[in-house]
Amino acid sequence: MRHILVVEDDPHNAILFKKLLERRGGYQVSVTESGDEIVRLVTEGTVELVIMDVSLANTRYQKERMSGVEMCQLLKKLPATSGTPVLLATAHAMRGDAESLMNESGADDYVAKPILDHDAFMQQVRSMLKEAA
Numbered sequence: 322m323r324h325i326l327v328v329e330d331d332p333h334n335a336i337l338f339k340k341l342l343e344r345r346g347g348y349q350v351s352v353t354e355s356g357d358e359i360v361r362l363v364t365e366g367t368v369e370l371v372i373m374d375v376s377l378a379n380t381r382y383q384k385e386r387m388s389g390v391e392m393c394q395l396l397k398k399l400p401a402t403s404g405t406p407v408l409l410a411t412a413h414a415m416r417g418d419a420e421s422l423m424n425e426s427g428a429d430d431y432v433a434k435p436i437l438d439h440d441a442f443m444q445q446v447r448s449m450l451k452e453a454a
Contacts, residue, residue: 323450324349326368328359328389329410330378334434338372338410341436345443356382356392363402370449371396372432375411375422390426397427406449410434 325348329335335352342348351368353359354377362368375389382395389409396402409431411419419431430449436442447453 322347322349323369324351324367325370325372325446326350326359326362327352328354328371328373328377328380328392330354330374330376330380334374334410337436341439341442342446345439346446348446354378354380356380356385356387356395359392360395360399360402363396363405364399366401368405370446371405371407372446373407373409373426373428374434375409375426390422393426393428406430408432408445408449 325342327335327338327350329338339350339352342350351362363371373389373393377389380387380392393407396407406429409422409426409428411422411431412434423431432442432445
């Protein structure tokens with residue numbers, strides 16, 4: 322079973338992501354906002370995709386507060402985690418804002434929140450995991 326890590330500080334969004342991914346995709350889903358746990362899980366090599374909220378309120382890595390953009394930069398910089406695709410989840414849905422966040426973070430793609438089109442979201446996830454539609 323493919324493993325997706327959801328990094329989300331809003332419990333409602335976390336539940337939505339988890340239910341969508343488990344029920345529609347049959348994925349194993351872990352949810353956290355702990356920076357140390359994010360790095361540990363991705364480093365273990367079982368996580369195949371990270372869905373990362375841009376605006377994390379409580380995330381810390383080695384006791385330093387980090388945003389989703391900073392966590393993504395860290396994952397892309399570490400050799401053990403750099404190849405894991407990251408999908409930024411952002412409420413900054415303006416086209417220019419999202420592209421700017423992707424460039425800054427090094428993320429592989431983004432999705433606008435709230436997720437309104439569940440089918441399109443699942444297609445995006447499958448595409449990032451290189452699965453057939």
